[in-house]
Amino acid sequence: MGRLKMSSSKRVGGLKGVLHEVLSYKSAVIGVAILLFLIVLSVYTMVTIPLPEAIQAWRSSEAWSRNPRNAQPEWVEIFYGKKLPRTIIVPLKDADATKVLLEDGRLAASWTVYFNYEYDDFPSEIVMFFNSSYSEKPAVEFYWIRPDGEEVFLKKHVLRRPDDRLYLSNDLSLELRLEGLFENKVGGKPSFMVTVEKGLFAEYSLDPRVLKGRYGIRFETTLEKNDVLNAEVVIYGSVYGLAGTDHLRRPLLIGLLWGTPIAMSFGLTSAILTTVLSLIIGTISGWYGGKIDLVIQRIVEINAVLPFLPILIMLTTFYRIDLLIILLSVVVLSIFSLGIKGTRILVMQIKSYPYIEAAQAYGASNMRLILFYVIPKILPPVVPGMISSVPGFVFLEAGLSYLGLGDPFLPTWGKIINDAQTNGAFYKGMYYWVLEPAFMLILTSIAFALIGMALEKIVNPKLKEL
Amino acid sequence: MNSDTRLLELEDLRKWFEIRRGFLSSRVNYVKAVDGVTFSLEEGKAVSLVGESGSGKTTLGKTILRLYEPNGGRILFQGKDITHTKVKDLKWYRRMASLVQQDPFGAFASHFTVFRALEEPLLIHNTVKSREERAERVFKALEEVRLTPVEDFAYKYPHMLSGGQLQRVAIARAIILEPRLIVADEPVSMLDASVRIEILTLLRRLQERLRLGVIYITHDLATTRFFSESALIMYAGHVMEKASTREVLRNPLHPYTKALLIATPDPNPQNRSRFKEVPPGEPPALVDPPKNCRFSPRCPRAFDKCFKEEPPEFEAAPGHWVKCWLYERS
Ligand SMILES: Nc1ncnc2c1ncn2[C@@H]1O[C@H](COP(=O)(O)OP(=O)(O)OP(=O)(O)O)[C@@H](O)[C@H]1O
Ligand SMILES: [Mg+2]
Numbered sequence: 171m172g173r174l175k176m177s178s179s180k181r182v183g184g185l186k187g188v189l190h191e192v193l194s195y196k197s198a199v200i201g202v203a204i205l206l207f208l209i210v211l212s213v214y215t216m217v218t219i220p221l222p223e224a225i226q227a228w229r230s231s232e233a234w235s236r237n238p239r240n241a242q243p244e245w246v247e248i249f250y251g252k253k254l255p256r257t258i259i260v261p262l263k264d265a266d267a268t269k270v271l272l273e274d275g276r277l278a279a280s281w282t283v284y285f286n287y288e289y290d291d292f293p294s295e296i297v298m299f300f301n302s303s304y305s306e307k308p309a310v311e312f313y314w315i316r317p318d319g320e321e322v323f324l325k326k327h328v329l330r331r332p333d334d335r336l337y338l339s340n341d342l343s344l345e346l347r348l349e350g351l352f353e354n355k356v357g358g359k360p361s362f363m364v365t366v367e368k369g370l371f372a373e374y375s376l377d378p379r380v381l382k383g384r385y386g387i388r389f390e391t392t393l394e395k396n397d398v399l400n401a402e403v404v405i406y407g408s409v410y411g412l413a414g415t416d417h418l419r420r421p422l423l424i425g426l427l428w429g430t431p432i433a434m435s436f437g438l439t440s441a442i443l444t445t446v447l448s449l450i451i452g453t454i455s456g457w458y459g460g461k462i463d464l465v466i467q468r469i470v471e472i473n474a475v476l477p478f479l480p481i482l483i484m485l486t487t488f489y490r491i492d493l494l495i496i497l498l499s500v501v502v503l504s505i506f507s508l509g510i511k512g513t514r515i516l517v518m519q520i521k522s523y524p525y526i527e528a529a530q531a532y533g534a535s536n537m538r539l540i541l542f543y544v545i546p547k548i549l550p551p552v553v554p555g556m557i558s559s560v561p562g563f564v565f566l567e568a569g570l571s572y573l574g575l576g577d578p579f580l581p582t583w584g585k586i587i588n589d590a591q592t593n594g595a596f597y598k599g600m601y602y603w604v605l606e607p608a609f610m611l612i613l614t615s616i617a618f619a620l621i622g623m624a625l626e627k628i629v630n631p632k633l634k635e636l
Numbered sequence: 637m638n639s640d641t642r643l644l645e646l647e648d649l650r651k652w653f654e655i656r657r658g659f660l661s662s663r664v665n666y667v668k669a670v671d672g673v674t675f676s677l678e679e680g681k682a683v684s685l686v687g688e689s690g691s692g693k694t695t696l697g698k699t700i701l702r703l704y705e706p707n708g709g710r711i712l713f714q715g716k717d718i719t720h721t722k723v724k725d726l727k728w729y730r731r732m733a734s735l736v737q738q739d740p741f742g743a744f745a746s747h748f749t750v751f752r753a754l755e756e757p758l759l760i761h762n763t764v765k766s767r768e769e770r771a772e773r774v775f776k777a778l779e780e781v782r783l784t785p786v787e788d789f790a791y792k793y794p795h796m797l798s799g800g801q802l803q804r805v806a807i808a809r810a811i812i813l814e815p816r817l818i819v820a821d822e823p824v825s826m827l828d829a830s831v832r833i834e835i836l837t838l839l840r841r842l843q844e845r846l847r848l849g850v851i852y853i854t855h856d857l858a859t860t861r862f863f864s865e866s867a868l869i870m871y872a873g874h875v876m877e878k879a880s881t882r883e884v885l886r887n888p889l890h891p892y893t894k895a896l897l898i899a900t901p902d903p904n905p906q907n908r909s910r911f912k913e914v915p916p917g918e919p920p921a922l923v924d925p926p927k928n929c930r931f932s933p934r935c936p937r938a939f940d941k942c943f944k945e946e947p948p949e950f951e952a953a954p955g956h957w958v959k960c961w962l963y964e965r966s
Contacts, residue, residue, distance in 0.1 A: 531733075532757040533731070533757070
């Protein structure tokens with residue numbers, strides 16, 4: 171008569187004990203530290219940038235008009251070894267204007283504002299934003315005052331709308347005029363192309379060098395009595411914040427930050443749901459046997475040969491895609507995993523243990539047996555696998571977003587990579603655009619992988635030797 | 637016998653296990669593990685169930701506890717027919733009849749403390765509402781089985797206890813719902829020889845004090861003398877001989893019982909080796925066995941009739957029944 175000798179596995183004393191044991195592995199300490207960091211980051215993000223706001227901002231282009239386009243993060247300076255320009259906003263307030271009453275009752279108004287430019291590189295773009303009210307479209311003249319005092323006439327512009335914008339960088343005639351001026355001063359053709367930015371900020375020499383110092387801008391115009399004219403001159407830098415900006419001037423930081431709670435909750439929820447539901451299905455299969463078992467086993471086998479990704483792609487193209495639907499599809503497609511076979515065998519084995527029979531003899535119901543006698547036995551061994559499966563789901567979500575099948579509203583890491591790809595980030599040398607979300611993805615997976623591995627060693631001590 | 641004191645009555649009880657040969661085969665064979673068992677047990681009395689390995693003792697015990705549904709015959713408990721009662725309607729019976737298993741190490745879920753293991757039956761039957769009362773009952777049960785001081789044992793996990801201690805906990809679990817019947821399936825065969833008598837004595841004392849009916853399943857004919865009033869000798873799913881324990885030991889009638897007794901000569905039960913198959917040959921396969929005396933292939937006194945016909949039970953002496961053609965009264 172063969173008896174199953176039950177392994178009297180060592181009991182770990184509760185959650186605290188597990189945590190203590192996990193932290194005895196150095197790698198796990200790193201994993202837990204990263205995880206804590208990501209959690210803190212998620213909480214911080216959710217508190218400081220509420221999701222509706224984040225979504226709103228992420229989708230609007232207006233909110234970011236004062237940001238530079240495709241700017242690198244500020245810390246890239248370390249690699250360049252020079253001070254890269256930040257964005258400077260020079261305001262011209264109506265109240266600061268010197269106004270002189272003319273004979274015809276109109277006002278001659280003029281402003282001069284100064285700003286310092288101390289960077290080692292040229293700005294990326296210059297735009298004037300107007301904010302005015304008028305009865306007749308005013309004509310404004312702009313003058314540029316270089317640090318050496320030289321004054322250059324820039325342009326005469328008749329406002330087209332009260333909130334008109336003037337893209338100086340795109341102004342070909344201005345560019346040509348500045349080029350001519352430059353050649354005059356230097357007495358030859360400079361070695362670089364004189365763009366508007368360079369024409370305004372370069373030293374008069376054959377090589378492109380920034381002339382540092384105090385610059386001024388002067389506006390001159392004639393206004394009706396009650397007219398108001400405000401403006402902002404935005405001198406866009408080439409770096410922005412901690413993470414830089416994308417092609418729509420959006421700060422990548424918002425996407426990266428919001429990507430964290432989204433990725434973590436997506437990964438964890440799918441991992442937990444998938445694991446627990448698979449466990450329950452496997453348990454039912456093993457415990458009840460018979461027809462239920464037969465049906466479940468066939469579903470598992472069919473599911474194993476079904477191509478996961480194409481089905482998911484099909485689902486997400488046919489239905490409205492949002493994160494919840496993606497999550498549910500992923501879970502539904504993953505719960506009938508082959509792992510069910512293992513659970514089933516384990517449950518069948520446990521079912522034959524004497525203590526189950528003893529419990530049946532004192533009247534324990536099937537429900538009670540499954541919940542209190544079987545699940546506590548089979549749950550601990552699957553926890554490491556569950557933790558280790560989180561990165562897979564995080565990558566899956568990113569992958570779907572990358573394929574353009576993700577939630578269209580949420581800023582996620584996958585979506586950032588997708589944007590980078592469609593805008594030729596690598597081709598244009600904007601590595602940060604891809605590397606930042608990739609770094610976050612890798613960080614997340616490392617955290618879960620390290621913790622999962624440590625848990626695995628605890629649950630399955632044979633691995634300790636590895 | 638006064639029928640008021642009858643705890644358990646079995647009438648021609650059968651438990652056959654279905655086995656299918658091959659995946660698609662529709663031919664069903666039966667392992668006739670228990671094949672027509674009749675006996676009755678009075679309140680507060682113990683009966684020994686003795687037989688070789690594979691004779692169907694465990695199957696009979698589990699069928700009595702309705703862990704199996706019988707294929708035939710009847711089970712009456714305190715006069716109530718529970719033969720085919722649905723599992724969900726058996727809850728009251730689960731309180732009245734309990735089980736002590738052979739393997740104390742496997743009898744407990746490793747993630748339950750002793751306290752929790754003993755509390756489980758109380759929780760399931762909801763007999764005691766408050767936590768304090770439950771704790772009281774648990775501690776009382778531990779005292780009953782002499783695991784004192786109870787606090788030292790209540791919060792231990794099964795792997796921290798010895799086999800003997802665990803078997804005491806198993807007995808505590810079996811009495812905690814105040815049952816009327818305990819099926820003890822070889823309760824000491826996996827224990828160290830030094831603690832066997834202790835455990836059996838404990839069980840006997842509890843049985844007498846609490847007026848429990850006990851079905852004591854064993855290989856060891858010698859221990860039956862001290863622990864039971866009557867004995868049932870089982871062979872290959874049949875009861876070969878039944879009488880008071882004293883009568884069976886002093887005056888065995890069936891050739892099989894005689895062979896068993898020769899195998900256990902030492903009067904001191906502590907020195908007794910476990911029963912060894914002394915009659916030559918093997919017990920018959922129980923898959924669709926032929927209709928004859930199942931012991932006939934090994935019986936030294938078998939004659940023609942034994943190989944052809946299954947004997948009924950003959951009352952050879954008052955209260956002494958033998959399933960053997962030798963005792964047919966002509
Ligand atoms: N669930 C089952 N399915 C099929 N056959 C079974 C089953 N349980 C027991 N049997 C068979 O029934 C017969 C009796 O088994 P049982 O366990 O009752 O014997 P036993 O007298 O308790 O033996 P032991 O002394 O070894 O415990 C054996 O031939 C066994 O193989
Ligand atoms: Mg047995």
